[in-house]
Amino acid sequence: MAELKFMETEDLDPKMFLCPYCGEEERIGVHSYKERLLKCHGCKLCFSETKGTVFENLHYPMWVVVLIIKRNLLPLAVEQVTVPPVY
Numbered sequence: 001m002a003e004l005k006f007m008e009t010e011d012l013d014p015k016m017f018l019c020p021y022c023g024e025e026e027r028i029g030v031h032s033y034k035e036r037l038l039k040c041h042g043c044k045l046c047f048s049e050t051k052g053t054v055f056e057n058l059h060y061p062m063w064v065v066v067l068i069i070k071r072n073l074l075p076l077a078v079e080q081v082t083v084p085p086v087y
């Protein structure tokens with residue numbers, strides 16, 4: 001079911017993250033795939049994939065957020081960028 005593709009959890013890619021505590025960019029690893037936690041091997045601290053974002057401490061899976069945004073905000077965005085025809 002292609003329409004439910006957004007509900008699938010993507011793999012964590014440590015290369016896409018930097019440590020929110022010390023700024024380390026290279027030595028980031030996955031601490032837990034299940035809990036979606038990353039670990040900085042520079043300062044030895046763990047952090048979630050949403051640390052430092054508006055989604056930090058969110059107790060819902062990211063697919064719920066995507067669904068809400070898709071259903072509620074995207075139609076508004078499309079209306080706002082629609083340019084009236086020029087006569």
Ligand SMILES: [Zn+2]
Pocket residue numbers: 019020021022023024040041042043044045
């Ligand atoms: Zn760090």
